Amino acid sequence: MLEFVDVEKRFGAVVAVDGVSLTVARGASVALVGASGSGKSTLLGMINRLVEPDAGRISFDGTDVRAVERTALRRRIGYVFQSIGLFPHMDVAANVGIGPKVTGQSLSPERAGELLDLVGLDPAYGTRMPDELSGGQRQRVGVARALAGNPEVLLMDEPFGALDPVTRDALGKRVRDLHERLGLTTVLVTHDMAEALLLADRVIVMESGRIAADETPRALLAGAGGSAAQALVAVPRAQADALEVMRR
Numbered sequence: 001m002l003e004f005v006d007v008e009k010r011f012g013a014v015v016a017v018d019g020v021s022l023t024v025a026r027g028a029s030v031a032l033v034g035a036s037g038s039g040k041s042t043l044l045g046m047i048n049r050l051v052e053p054d055a056g057r058i059s060f061d062g063t064d065v066r067a068v069e070r071t072a073l074r075r076r077i078g079y080v081f082q083s084i085g086l087f088p089h090m091d092v093a094a095n096v097g098i099g100p101k102v103t104g105q106s107l108s109p110e111r112a113g114e115l116l117d118l119v120g121l122d123p124a125y126g127t128r129m130p131d132e133l134s135g136g137q138r139q140r141v142g143v144a145r146a147l148a149g150n151p152e153v154l155l156m157d158e159p160f161g162a163l164d165p166v167t168r169d170a171l172g173k174r175v176r177d178l179h180e181r182l183g184l185t186t187v188l189v190t191h192d193m194a195e196a197l198l199l200a201d202r203v204i205v206m207e208s209g210r211i212a213a214d215e216t217p218r219a220l221l222a223g224a225g226g227s228a229a230q231a232l233v234a235v236p237r238a239q240a241d242a243l244e245v246m247r248r
């Protein structure tokens with residue numbers, strides 16, 4: 001579904017993405033993890049042309065993304081990010097329908113309601129204004145908005161970063177469920193290795209713009225992936241061990 005071939009992106013002297021080659025199969029659920037500044041968001045943003053590479057090629061469903069018009073590409077690729085950026089003067093239903101509206105279509109209230117239901121929000125929230133929602137509810141609206149164009153791919157950049165742990169867990173599970181039900185190909189950027197291990201089928205660890213490891217959660221938990229990956233896995237493992245000791 002997605003292919004990167006020798007992709008490079010520089011910002012002045014900084015090499016944000018340094019010769020990445022990668023394929024993502026249709027239906028895969030991939031997490032991108034790594035330290036701050038390792039190039040995760042830049043790599044993600046090149047898929048829907050928020051960021052243009054300096055070298056290399058990115059294909060979506062077999063076509064070079066540069067050959068696809070940006071609005072057409074973004075209809076097929078839903079995008080959710082941390083500061084979700086709902087339009088404050090538009091109600092929730094209008095915010096959910098903003099993508100189709102940009103391409104000259106309109107979303108019926110029924111469809112907006114269906115999308116809200118899909119992300120676990122009461123369809124009656126469609127008439128609320130964004131400032132009448134909690135942070136978690138706003139993120140759910142962001143996911144509904146990303147799904148409004150029936151995308152094949154869902155890109156998520158730290159979508160749960162600002163949420164409390166309980167809401168974060170619930171929304172993570174909901175997104176994983178939607179991934180299955182809608183047959184999406186999902187790429188999730190997260191700082192949280194535990195989240196990556198629990199939600200994705202494949203975990204890619206970025207380090208200084210390169211792929212340091214590309215493993216299944218099971219392989220990572222069994223010790224694969226090298227030192228950078230294992231340093232990240234050590235954090236949730238140590239927490240789980242500490243809790244287990246307290247329980248005894």
Ligand SMILES: Nc1ncnc2c1ncn2[C@@H]1O[C@H](COP(=O)(O)OP(=O)(O)OP(=O)(O)O)[C@@H](O)[C@H]1O
Pocket residue numbers: 011014015016034035036037038039040041042043191
């Ligand atoms: N628009 C930009 N202009 C200049 N430098 C940028 C820009 N976007 C990213 N960078 C730089 O590129 C590098 C990679 O940034 P990127 O945001 O991709 O990392 P990240 O792994 O997603 O980090 P974080 O986890 O903190 O979001 C960093 O050094 C960053 O400062």
